[in-house]
Amino acid sequence: MNFKSELRWSDVTPKAAFLNRRQIMAGAGALALASPAYAQTPPSPYSTDEAPNAREDITGYNNFYEFGFDKGDPARLAGDLTVSPWTVVVDGMVDKPGTYDLGDLLAGLTVEERIYRFRCVEAWSMVIPWNGIQLSFLLDKLGVQPGAKFVAFETLVRPEEMPGQSSTFIEWPYREGLRIDEAMNPLTLMATGLYGDPMPNQNGAPIRLVVPWKYGFKSIKSIVRISLVDKMPPTTWNMLQPNEYGFYANVNPEVDHPRWSQASERVVGSGLFAGRKPTLPFNGYGDQVASLYAGQDLAKDF
Numbered sequence: 645m646n647f648k649s650e651l652r653w654s655d656v657t658p659k660a661a662f663l664n665r666r667q668i669m670a671g672a673g674a675l676a677l678a679s680p681a682y683a684q685t686p687p688s689p690y691s692t693d694e695a696p697n698a699r700e701d702i703t704g705y706n707n708f709y710e711f712g713f714d715k716g717d718p719a720r721l722a723g724d725l726t727v728s729p730w731t732v733v734v735d736g737m738v739d740k741p742g743t744y745d746l747g748d749l750l751a752g753l754t755v756e757e758r759i760y761r762f763r764c765v766e767a768w769s770m771v772i773p774w775n776g777i778q779l780s781f782l783l784d785k786l787g788v789q790p791g792a793k794f795v796a797f798e799t800l801v802r803p804e805e806m807p808g809q810s811s812t813f814i815e816w817p818y819r820e821g822l823r824i825d826e827a828m829n830p831l832t833l834m835a836t837g838l839y840g841d842p843m844p845n846q847n848g849a850p851i852r853l854v855v856p857w858k859y860g861f862k863s864i865k866s867i868v869r870i871s872l873v874d875k876m877p878p879t880t881w882n883m884l885q886p887n888e889y890g891f892y893a894n895v896n897p898e899v900d901h902p903r904w905s906q907a908s909e910r911v912v913g914s915g916l917f918a919g920r921k922p923t924l925p926f927n928g929y930g931d932q933v934a935s936l937y938a939g940q941d942l943a944k945d946f
């Protein structure tokens with residue numbers, strides 16, 4: 645049996661990374677053998693060694709306005725979203741445009757575990773063990789043309805399954821974008837799962853962006869369109885409140901939100917009194933990304 649051709653995109657998340665060695669030795673050998681992709685996932689040098697939040701925090705406290713404005717709405721209402729089949733349109737300045745089945749889009753690419761800090765613009769944070777594909781590898785496969793300066797993303801529009809889309813507060817689809825060098829940075833991930841399981845619907849199934857040095861709103865969920873473009877694309881929060889939410893949205897303790905401080909953050913799940921810590925420039929990823937912004941005034945390009 646050729647396991648590789650039998651594997652679907654959702655099967656290639658590295659579950660075995662979460663089984664300890666003794667479990668693998670003792671009883672899970674069958675899983676390891678049947679799923680070569682699992683066993684081949686070494687710990688990533690890009691992962692933080694901070695302890696991940698509990699699955700209940702990550703899957704129970706969400707922002708996903710397509711399902712409502714409350715943090716509990718996505719967990720309550722996203723369960724019935726149809727995430728398979730899933731198609732992604734790739735268009736613009738790219739060698740291989742098309743309407744891809746998700747499995748075809750990701751075929752041949754390696755799913756890695758990346759444990760990243762995650763900082764919402766609302767000043768709360770978590771540590772999340774994502775599984776996903778480095779965006780640069782996907783873009784290399786698609787063939788970015790020299791004229792492309794930005795990559796734009798759109799979320800699914802399906803009001804029948806996304807009750808929050810009855811609100812006109814946001815002009816759907818939810819949109820986000822990155823400059824090409826940001827998209828090509830090795831930290832930037834197209835996440836397909838967390839904790840070794842396929843992405844929970846409330847976290848942006850079946851595929852979402854994760855940009856760990858930027859405020860969480862850049863990390864657009866449930867992506868159905870990827871466009872390579874030559875101009876800075878319109879993005880949802882910037883369209884809504886340009887003076888509060890910039891295109892770059894790099895985590896920056898020195899540039900406050902007009903209505904609250906960004907100097908510190910509430911660590912979700914860590915208890916009432918101990919749960920605050922200072923926010924770090926670029927969310928602690930400055931060594932990897934500060935050079936992208938050399939020569940830019942980050943108080944202006946916030």
Ligand SMILES: Nc1nc2c(c(=O)[nH]1)N[C@H]1C(S)=C(S)[C@@H](COP(=O)(O)O)O[C@H]1N2
Nearest residue numbers: 706707708709764799818860861863864865
């Ligand atoms: N399509 C879409 N993507 C989205 C959002 C959203 O409302 N719709 N919210 C953003 C915000 S503000 C945050 S903080 C993160 C939350 O991701 P999480 O629920 O997986 O923690 O998703 C981002 N991506």
Ligand SMILES: [Mo]
Nearest residue numbers: 764765860861
């Ligand atoms: Mo957010």
